Amino acid sequence: MRHPRPDDPDLPLADLMTRWPQTVPVFVRHRMLCVGCLVSPFHTVMDACTEYDLDEEAFLAELMQAADPG
Template sequence: MTISEILRRYPETLPVFERHHLDCYDCQLADFEQLEHGATVHKIDVESLLCELNCNIKK
């Protein structure tokens, strides 16, 4: 899923992206960049990020 898709479907995840300094949501690449790629580029553990995003969605 792209970063834009995640934010459109689950806007409550924005604080998670901000906490990890993933400001990709504010750039043009968000429409094309898969979450895994963005996390890898920013040296963020993908599994931890997914877990945090999923927990935030369930709230």
């Protein structure tokens, strides 16, 4: 069985924030309304980056750092 990772392109945002709650401040820091959004079970990081005009690679790096700071 494959273990999900924060950078999984198919991982819905709701699942990402549930599994790695320490990533929530990354969304808040970027003033993203993804936390608690009704669409978060359907949107991915790529969708959110497109919506907020963010560099996906840089944003994913922040998420990965937050999810595993060690």
